[in-house]
Amino acid sequence: MAKRRRRQKENGNSNFAQSLGIFLFFLLVRMLLLIFSENLASKYLDIMGVFVAFMALRTNTKGIPLLLWAWLGGLTEDLFNGAILGVNALSKITIAEGLNILERKIEVGNTIVQMFLAIAVFAADVLMKYAIATAFLEETVSGNLLLSTITIKVASNTLLFLISCAIMR
Amino acid sequence: MKKEVASYILLFLLSTALITLRIKVRAIAEGPVLISTKILEIYQGLKQQSTKTVRSIVEAGKILEENKLLKTKLLELKQIDMINQKLRRENLQLSRLLGLKERLKNIVIPAEVTGWVGEYWEKRFKLNRGKKDGVKEGMAVIGSNGIVGQIRYVYENYSVAISNTDPEFSIHVEDFRSKVKGVAKGTGERMKVDYVPPGMDVKVGDLFVSTGIGGIFPPGVYVGRVARVERSIEEKFLDIELIPTDRIENNRIVLIVGERPVGKTKKKAKRKR
Numbered sequence: 001m002a003k004r005r006r007r008q009k010e011n012g013n014s015n016f017a018q019s020l021g022i023f024l025f026f027l028l029v030r031m032l033l034l035i036f037s038e039n040l041a042s043k044y045l046d047i048m049g050v051f052v053a054f055m056a057l058r059t060n061t062k063g064i065p066l067l068l069w070a071w072l073g074g075l076t077e078d079l080f081n082g083a084i085l086g087v088n089a090l091s092k093i094t095i096a097e098g099l100n101i102l103e104r105k106i107e108v109g110n111t112i113v114q115m116f117l118a119i120a121v122f123a124a125d126v127l128m129k130y131a132i133a134t135a136f137l138e139e140t141v142s143g144n145l146l147l148s149t150i151t152i153k154v155a156s157n158t159l160l161f162l163i164s165c166a167i168m169r
Numbered sequence: 170m171k172k173e174v175a176s177y178i179l180l181f182l183l184s185t186a187l188i189t190l191r192i193k194v195r196a197i198a199e200g201p202v203l204i205s206t207k208i209l210e211i212y213q214g215l216k217q218q219s220t221k222t223v224r225s226i227v228e229a230g231k232i233l234e235e236n237k238l239l240k241t242k243l244l245e246l247k248q249i250d251m252i253n254q255k256l257r258r259e260n261l262q263l264s265r266l267l268g269l270k271e272r273l274k275n276i277v278i279p280a281e282v283t284g285w286v287g288e289y290w291e292k293r294f295k296l297n298r299g300k301k302d303g304v305k306e307g308m309a310v311i312g313s314n315g316i317v318g319q320i321r322y323v324y325e326n327y328s329v330a331i332s333n334t335d336p337e338f339s340i341h342v343e344d345f346r347s348k349v350k351g352v353a354k355g356t357g358e359r360m361k362v363d364y365v366p367p368g369m370d371v372k373v374g375d376l377f378v379s380t381g382i383g384g385i386f387p388p389g390v391y392v393g394r395v396a397r398v399e400r401s402i403e404e405k406f407l408d409i410e411l412i413p414t415d416r417i418e419n420n421r422i423v424l425i426v427g428e429r430p431v432g433k434t435k436k437k438a439k440r441k442r
Contacts, residue, residue: 034212064176071180082205085197086187093184097177136188 019061019069022168026051026073030080044152046125048073050160052092053121056099057114058165063100070096087136091128095121111165115158122157126150259421262313266424269311275387278302278425280310282417286329293335294318294417298425299326307385308427314415315391316340316379317423328425332417333392334358341382342392344375353377353392353411360393362409371398371409384428391415 030047052070055061061069074089081088099121107113126149191198270277280298298304300323310318310330319338322329331338338355342362347370351362365371375395381388393411400407417423 031212034208063173067173067176067180071184074184079201079204080208082202084188084191085201086184086191090181090184090188093177093180097173100173132188136185 015060015065018059019055019065022055022059023051023069023073025168026054026164027076030076034080044156045160046077046122046153046157047160048077048088048092049095049122049125050118050157050164052096053099053118053157053161054164054168056096056103056121057117058168062103066096066100067093087129087132090132091125094128095125098124114165115162118161119154119158122154123150126153262420263422265313266311266422269313269390270424276303276427278304278427280304280328280423280425282421282423283327285418293321294330294332296320296328296330296423296425297326299324299328301325303427304328304425305427308425309386309390310417311387311390311424311426312415312417312420314419315393315413316386317413317415317417317420319385320425330417331355333413334360334416340386340392341380342377343380344371345378346375347371350380351377351409356410359396360411360413362411363406365407365409367400367404367407369407371395371407373398376414377411387426 026047033045033047051073052066055069056066070092071089074087074092075085077083077088077092078085099117102117126146130146187197266279270279278298280296280302282294283297284295286293286295296304296310304320304323306320306323308320309316310320316333318330318332318335319340320328321331321337332355333340334355334357336355336357340353341350342353343350349365349369349371351365353360353362362371362377373395377392377395379386379388379390379392391414393413395409396412397410398407399409
């Protein structure tokens with residue numbers, strides 16, 4: 001029993017170190033993009049969204065740890081954007097919980113499945129932010145703008161997700 | 170599963186609270202803006218600095234290239250300047266020789282120093298004038314600043330002169346200031362004046378000129394300047410060391426001077442009439 005607990009603790013520590021490493025990697029990418037292109041970093045890419053998708057689909061992270069990393073990623077994105085604190089955090093934890101539920105129902109080991117799930121995650125993220133903007137901030141966004149935002153963000157984030165999968169196998 | 174749902178609800182409420190409380194708590198509203206602005210400022214600064222650094226490196230490379238070209242150009246110009254200075258000196262020497270030629274009543278044959286013969290310490294120089302030009306053995310060789318040697322060997326097209334510092338060279342001289350007379354001889358590097366009694370008025374810096382005695386060397390031409398005068402009780406004569414005013418190796422063009430035969434002068438006088 002004690003051995004099992006010790007093994008679990010060791011596994012937990014290594015998982016935390018791996019997750020921290022991945023978070024720092026995406027944070028570095030976010031910071032580097034800021035130097036070269038501010039627009040690219042804020043408007044067309046959602047680095048922390050890609051981080052959450054990567055953590056859920058490519059690593060063993062699930063359950064409460066995934067929720068916590070998603071919340072941290074969301075807050076970090078809010079700080080970098082200078083946006084309202086909590087908006088990205090809310091959307092990210094919702095996506096993370098959705099993925100938690102989905103992983104219990106279907107097999108997500110296949111890369112193709114992961115890619116389609118990532119596309120769905122990024123689209124859902126944009127829609128959720130639109131919903132928060134409408135509900136909490138009383139902002140209105142035109143349908144065309146919403147559609148174009150979804151298209152661009154989904155395309156660019158999916159590309160970044162695939163590149164990350166290739167780099168961090 | 171229950172824990173997971175509870176965590177989600179907790180985080181959901183926390184995020185919602187952050188969104189709604191931004192109206193009441195200024196820090197929540199302004200915090201992200203301030204932080205993102207600060208981060209942007211830092212990165213803009215870094216970007217500018219890196220751009221400046223890259224530009225400096227590129228400019229430094231261009232400057233180094235330009236520096237290399239300028240150094241080459243400077244070397245070329247220095248060489249041209251050296252040639253110009255040499256030509257200027259030569260011009261000055263030639264002007265002096267021309268003046269000297271006009272002053273002297275002797276036969277004057279301009280000659281070019283074409284090289285030296287024998288060993289380096291022998292100080293013998295080849296001149297491009299010989300028998301066919303009227304050069305004779307014993308004739309004086311004069312440079313732009315004084316007597317530099319004497320003709321020793323004469324061939325058809327060239328002649329060989331010994332330098333004024335050659336131990337075989339000697340000339341009658343007198344102190345330009347005190348008129349003290351003696352015989353100057355070469356010592357290898359400099360000259361010495363012999364046969365000057367101890368009580369004579371000779372000082373360091375005095376100029377010695379040719380007397381013209383013997384008819385070989387024209388009178389009044391510079392020979393050397395006194396560098397050292399030593400008076401010794403045991404020696405019969407003063408020990409006077411001269412630094413030659415000119416040396417054959419400093420001249421490219423020299424004058425070979427000889428005594429004009431008496432007959433020729435009369436013929437010239439008749440022609441004038």
